[in-house]
Structure formats: structure tokens, C-alpha cells
Amino acid sequence: MSLAPRLDLRQTQSLVMTPQLQQAIRLLALSNLEVETFLAEELEKNPLLEARPDEGGTDADRDTAPDADEFQPASEPAPSDELLANGAGTGEAELDVDLASESFHHDSASDNIGGLDGGLGLAGTGSGGFGEDGPDFESMATSDTSLADHLIAQAGTAIDRADQFIATHLIDQIDEAGYLTVPLLDIATRLNVPLARVEAVLGMIQTFDPTGVGARDLAECLTLQAKEADRYDPCMAALLNHLDLVARGDLARLKRICRVDDEDLADMIRELRDYNPKPGLQFGGETVQAVVPDLFVARRKQGWAIEINSATLPRVLINRAYYVELSAGPQDKASKSWLADCLASANWLIKALDQRQRTIIRVASEIVKQQEAFFLHGVAHLKPMTLRQVADAIDMHESTVSRVTSNKYLSCARGLYELKYFFTSAIQSADGGDAVSAEAVKNAIRTLIAGEAPKKILSDDTLVKLLNDQGFDIARRTVAKYREAMGIGSSVQRRRQKALQGA
Structure with missing residues (x-):
């Protein structure tokens, strides 16, 4: 056997x-808003x-634009899988596309019909936020003052200047729900001040x-509000010290601890x-x-109309x-190559x-066809469906x-769904019929529990029997899992x- 080096062509x-x-x-997995960011x-x-x-012009106006050509596909493009597998589109053929034009509305029953956005005014804005006419969702949001700013503003007038740094540090440790999340001893040690001084500032x-x-737990939070209401x-102090019994609904024990009758306990809980x-x-x-x-x-006489939300896609x-x-200007080899790459990249992107x-x-x-x-x-008629079924x-x-x-x-018309x-x-199915989806079972469980009487609560075993009567072949542990979910x-x-609630 020869060990000498050699060249092989394979x-x-x-x-x-x-x-x-x-x-x-990557574009396939992005939402429309993410595509907008990518295009930016x-x-x-x-x-x-x-x-x-989209300035609302006619198709004729777009056709006569001096610097944009209309794209007219010669035939139906290859499926997405073939596009990805064959690497199509890597050439430098000229291809200008207006995503809002009629060229891209021949894929469904929504061709040549009005917008399907239910009067939201989204489908006609066209520019997807790049133009001046696009919807400005950020302007609709309110710019409320944050909790920390609100507390610091009050601390500036209510707390002595010498204790301002303690107040600022305490406010920084208050979470968005209003609770102090750090022990006072840790704060006192960190700031090198007496614990009593920190407690006094927290009291303010x-x-x-x-x-x-500024409360450190739920009981203290409710106590502060009870004191403010002079209640x-x-x-009430005994009730607030036993919130675990309130959560469990142990009314008999609460009456003994608080030393009140049914009427007084009901007033306190309210x-x-x-x-x-x-x-x-x-x-x-x-x-x-x-x-x-x-x-x-949207539902149409001819069937279902499906339309891309053009409001979130720029033209x-x-x-x-x-x-x-x-191209007409003087160019060296590098500039010419760069310009060709830009054109090829633009053509491929479009x-x-x-x-x-x-x-x-x-x-x-x-x-839509399979879940009509x-x-x-x-939702009670939602069918089980897998990715493979749609792909095939x-x-x-x-x-x-x-x-x-x-x-x-x-x-x-039924809402917004992922x-x-x-x-x-x-x-x-319990009767041997077609299988049903898990969402349909969850909806049935939710409906049964929502309609139960206060004095006749449905156990999981009872739910199983009722679901079996409706044609769902389901085990008790599955009912419990769906209920908890x-x-x-x-x-x-x-x-x-x-x-x-009835107290």
C-alpha cells in the first residue's frame, strides 16, 4: 500500500x-411588524x-412613475420549498415590486374586494409606518408618570433633606406593584445608618x-388601607392577621378568632x-x-376571503x-461590483x-379550509390538526x-388568534365518532364550571361524566390537567x- 501523497478529483x-x-x-418566521423593522x-x-x-393613487399612476417599473410575473412562482432548495433569485434580473399593488392579490378569494380589517382602517394605510400617513400606534399610548417618579416627588416635600438619600434608596427597592422587596436591615447595613432611622423614613x-x-407584604398593605379608611x-386587625383563613374560606374559624357574628364578618370581607x-x-x-x-x-358569498394586512408592510x-x-458615472472595478451586489440584493429581497x-x-x-x-x-367545533396535515x-x-x-x-369575526x-x-370521541381538539374540550370544561350552582360545585369526577355524555372520551387526570392549565x-x-362571595 502506497503512502505517498497524491491528488484526487471527486x-x-x-x-x-x-x-x-x-x-x-428568516423572513418566513418573522411577523409583519418584524419584517417592517428588517426592511428599515x-x-x-x-x-x-x-x-x-401609499398615496392613494390609481394603478395607472403607479405605472407611469418615472423611476419604478411594474412587475408582471410571467407564470406562477415555484413553491417556497423549491425557492429555498434551489437558491432561485440569485441572479441580477431586474425586478421591481410594489407589495401593495394588484400583483400580490391573486392568491385567494380576497382579490379585488374591500379591506377585511373590520373597519379598523389598517389595510388601507399602505406604508406600514414608513410614510406620514401610516398609523402611529405609539402616539395612542399614554405617557403616565411612573410609580417611582410619583413617590420621589412626594418625598421631596414631605421628607427632610438629610433623609432624602434613604427615601430615594427605599423607593428604588419598591416594585411595580408597590411592595418593598428588600429587608430593612439590609438597607440599613448598605447605607450605614441606624435601622430605626430607615424604619422612620419607610413610615413616611x-x-x-x-x-x-411601601408595604412589605399583603397584610401590611391592606392594613395601611384599612387605617386610611378608619376601619x-x-x-379587622384579627382578620388581616389571618388572611390564610380568608383564602381558604374558613368562615367558622374566622368568626371565632375575630369574635363577630355572620353579619359583621360579611361586612368585613366586603x-x-x-x-x-x-x-x-x-x-x-x-x-x-x-x-x-x-x-x-372574512366570510364572502363565494367562500372565505383571506388578505394580508398591508398596513404593516411598506411599499x-x-x-x-x-x-x-x-451606473453612468465613472466607476472602478470595486464600485461596479458593489453596485451590482446592491442591485442583486434588492432584487432577491423583493x-x-x-x-x-x-x-x-x-x-x-x-x-381556514380545514377549520371552517x-x-x-x-371553538366547540375546532378540529384536531397538525403541521404535517397542512404541509401535505x-x-x-x-x-x-x-x-x-x-x-x-x-x-x-370571532376575534384575534395566533x-x-x-x-x-x-x-x-366516546361514541366512536371523529376525534375532537383539546381546545374544544377545554371550552366545554370552562362552560360547565361557569354554569355550576354555588351549592352544587362540580368535582372532576362529575366533570368526566358530563363530558362523556357530550361525547368526549377523557380521563379524570386529563380534566384536572386542562382545568389547572x-x-x-x-x-x-x-x-x-x-x-x-356569598358572605
Whole structure:
């Protein structure tokens, strides 16, 4: 056997993940708002890309634009899987696309119809936030003063200057619910001051608005509010010292401890319900971000209309005039290569966005087709469905469907749902019929518990029997698991809760 070095020529096949393929895969998993952020970054890097607001012009106006050509696809594009696998679109063919034009509304029953946003005014804004006419959701949010700022403002007038640094440190340790989360001894040691001085400053903070702020536990928070309402007597003090019995609904023992009758105990519990266990939450925390739907689904005479929410997608074009201007000027080899790369990148990005839209429409159309009973009759008719079922029906890979349904929301007449919501596990039918979805079973459990009488609480065993009568073949442990997942207490907990409500 020869050990000498030699040269061999071998031919192999391999799939290479080019940057363009990685970009296309990443775009599939992004929501419309995330795509908007991604495009903003691309606009910064690529001078040939341009985002324009939808000015409400006609198609003829768009066709005559001096620096933008209309894209007319010659044939139906390849599926998303083929696009990713074959690396299509890496060439430098000219391709200018207006995502708001009619070229991208031939994938569903929503062609040439009005917006499906239920009068929200989102589908017609066009620019997705890049233009002046786009919706400004941030301006709708209130800029409330934070709890810390509110407390510091009060401390500036109520606490001596010598103790201001202690007050500021204590306020920094108060969480958004209004509770002090650090032991006073630790704060005293950290600031190198006597513990009594820290306690005195905390006592001042506990007199601030909102009442109950600066408490170290729930009992102290409610005690501060009872004192403010001039309702803190020995009976109320005993009640607040035994909140665990209140939580368990042990009314008989509470009456003995507080030394009151049924009427007085009922008055005290009603008073307790009026207090705020988290007083700090009434002040501004993090701004709540509204969920913006990526798709609209509406019922039409011909079937179901499915439409992409164009309000969250900018109108992306290639600035043809600028490209011609740069090409006509003097260029060295590096500049010419850079300009060609920019054009190829812009062409690929627009084609990837086009394919993304078409893939989303195909997946959403199949979901609506398979879950039509849900859209017509509600969650009780939601069918079990898997990613593989949808992927096989539209001839795509399961991973592609998974990416498409991630972080995307669908708006219909029944509300706003994440696309992942429609994929649920199957529960066998008790009468041998078709299987039902887990969400349908949860809805049945929720309905049964909501309708139970205060003096006839349904146990898990009773729920199993009632569900079996409705055709659900389900075990007791599964009922308990679903009940806990929905945040519903056990029969004992619900009985005590209703006893407190009736007190």
C-alpha cells in the first residue's frame, strides 16, 4: 500500500446555505411588524431600495412613475420549498415590486374586494409606518408618570433633606406593584445608618399616595388601607392577621378568632374586597403593546376571503433612476461590483418578500379550509390538526409551515388568534365518532364550571361524566390537567371562593 501523497478529483453534491437562503428562511418566521423593522435596516444598507407611502393613487399612476417599473410575473412562482432548495433569485434580473399593488392579490378569494380589517382602517394605510400617513400606534399610548417618579416627588416635600438619600434608596427597592422587596436591615447595613432611622423614613413613605405603597407584604398593605379608611379596629386587625383563613374560606374559624357574628364578618370581607392588593399598578409601567394582526379573514358569498394586512408592510421599490445615475458615472472595478451586489440584493429581497406573502396566503387558506367549522360555529367545533396535515395538503415541508405560523396572528369575526392556536392535539370521541381538539374540550370544561350552582360545585369526577355524555372520551387526570392549565381551581377551592362571595 502506497503512502505517498497524491491528488484526487471527486464530484459531490451538497446543499449550501447562502446568505440569500438564510434571509428567505428568516423572513418566513418573522411577523409583519418584524419584517417592517428588517426592511428599515435593509433600507439603511442598500441605497437602491426605497420605501414609499401609499398615496392613494390609481394603478395607472403607479405605472407611469418615472423611476419604478411594474412587475408582471410571467407564470406562477415555484413553491417556497423549491425557492429555498434551489437558491432561485440569485441572479441580477431586474425586478421591481410594489407589495401593495394588484400583483400580490391573486392568491385567494380576497382579490379585488374591500379591506377585511373590520373597519379598523389598517389595510388601507399602505406604508406600514414608513410614510406620514401610516398609523402611529405609539402616539395612542399614554405617557403616565411612573410609580417611582410619583413617590420621589412626594418625598421631596414631605421628607427632610438629610433623609432624602434613604427615601430615594427605599423607593428604588419598591416594585411595580408597590411592595418593598428588600429587608430593612439590609438597607440599613448598605447605607450605614441606624435601622430605626430607615424604619422612620419607610413610615413616611407609607403615608404617600397611593395608599398601601411601601408595604412589605399583603397584610401590611391592606392594613395601611384599612387605617386610611378608619376601619382598622381589633376585629379587622384579627382578620388581616389571618388572611390564610380568608383564602381558604374558613368562615367558622374566622368568626371565632375575630369574635363577630355572620353579619359583621360579611361586612368585613366586603370591606376587604374594596382594598387594592397592588396599589402601585395604577401608575405607568411598561407600555402595553397591542397585537397587530398579520392576516384578515372574512366570510364572502363565494367562500372565505383571506388578505394580508398591508398596513404593516411598506411599499418597497428599487430606485431605478438612482441606479442609472450611478451606473453612468465613472466607476472602478470595486464600485461596479458593489453596485451590482446592491442591485442583486434588492432584487432577491423583493422576490423573497413576494414569495413570503404567497406562502403565508397558501398556509392560511389551508388552515381556514380545514377549520371552517370553527370560523362558522366557534371553538366547540375546532378540529384536531397538525403541521404535517397542512404541509401535505399544500405540498410543502413541515418546517416551512412551522415557520409561517410562528409569531403571526389572524383576525376574523370571532376575534384575534395566533396561527398556532389552530394546531391542537386530538381527544377521542366516546361514541366512536371523529376525534375532537383539546381546545374544544377545554371550552366545554370552562362552560360547565361557569354554569355550576354555588351549592352544587362540580368535582372532576362529575366533570368526566358530563363530558362523556357530550361525547368526549377523557380521563379524570386529563380534566384536572386542562382545568389547572386554564387557571381554574379545584372543586374545594371553588366552593370556598363562592362561599366568600356569598358572605
